[in-house]
Amino acid sequence: MLKLESVHKVYNKGKSNEFEALKGIDLKVNDGELVAIIGKSGAGKSTLLHILACIDSYESGKYCIDDTLVRNLSEKKLAEIRNKKIGMVMQDFALVDDFSCIENVLLPLDFSRKKISDKKTKAMNALKSVGMDSMAKKSVNKLSGGQKQRVAIARAIVNEPSVVLADEPTGALDSKTSAEIMELFHALNRKGKTVIIVTHDLEIAKQCNRIIEISDGKII
Numbered sequence: 001m002l003k004l005e006s007v008h009k010v011y012n013k014g015k016s017n018e019f020e021a022l023k024g025i026d027l028k029v030n031d032g033e034l035v036a037i038i039g040k041s042g043a044g045k046s047t048l049l050h051i052l053a054c055i056d057s058y059e060s061g062k063y064c065i066d067d068t069l070v071r072n073l074s075e076k077k078l079a080e081i082r083n084k085k086i087g088m089v090m091q092d093f094a095l096v097d098d099f100s101c102i103e104n105v106l107l108p109l110d111f112s113r114k115k116i117s118d119k120k121t122k123a124m125n126a127l128k129s130v131g132m133d134s135m136a137k138k139s140v141n142k143l144s145g146g147q148k149q150r151v152a153i154a155r156a157i158v159n160e161p162s163v164v165l166a167d168e169p170t171g172a173l174d175s176k177t178s179a180e181i182m183e184l185f186h187a188l189n190r191k192g193k194t195v196i197i198v199t200h201d202l203e204i205a206k207q208c209n210r211i212i213e214i215s216d217g218k219i220i
């Protein structure tokens with residue numbers, strides 16, 4: 001379970017360009033939910049997702065993942081939580097372009113003590129689950145947008161996290177490819193994973209069990 005209580009996020013605190021991007025977010029997401037976060041550009045969707053993913057901090061309030069309060073944790077502990085619990089698909093894929101698909105998917109396993117052959121099996125399984133195993137050795141810069149998105153999803157799920165977060169995963173895709181990518185998220189959700197998707201697209205949002213709208217840093 002993910003739970004936010006009165007979470008505030010301030011960028012550039014104490015400087016002249018200080019900006020409060022989240023103004024007291026209360027949100028509870030139960031295990032196995034499929035949730036959409038919508039809202040206008042600049043509303044704070046990515047900011048919220050980054051906090052949920054433990055890749056950004058917040059100024060006040062509380063964020064708990066299951067029984068762990070995510071606040072003032074060491075970088076080591078944060079990395080451990082991210083590795084075990086959370087898979088993140090970033091707004092612009094954030095793949096390493098001149099790496100192959102499998103090399104990208106292996107990245108989150110870099111720090112694991114597993115044998116390299118086991119890591120490769122895991123990475124291939126993740127690629128298989130998104131239909132990209134046949135292109136494992138292909139360089140990412142030779143892929144289409146939809147194929148890149150599939151590799152980004154494979155990388156997010158390679159550690160078998162219980163929560164998958166995706167920032168505009170269909171933003172740059174045509175409608176047919178969007179539907180295919182959404183089917184991957186539905187499949188992950190059917191397997192019991194909590195899935196949270198940020199989207200501009202109301203049609204995508206309607207496919208989720210719950211829609212949360214953010215406006216000007218607040219849930220409305």
Ligand SMILES: Nc1ncnc2c1ncn2[C@@H]1O[C@H](COP(=O)(O)OP(=O)(O)OP(=O)(O)O)[C@@H](O)[C@H]1O
Binds near residue numbers: 019021039
């Ligand atoms: N690193 C940063 N430093 C300062 N301000 C920031 C930073 N990141 C985001 N902001 C500001 O915080 C607000 C929320 O940004 P955020 O990226 O969360 O919006 P968003 O809802 O994801 O928008 P989009 O739909 O365009 O991706 C915006 O006004 C943005 O300019």
Ligand SMILES: [Mg+2]
Binds near residue numbers: 045046091
């Ligand atoms: Mg964004």
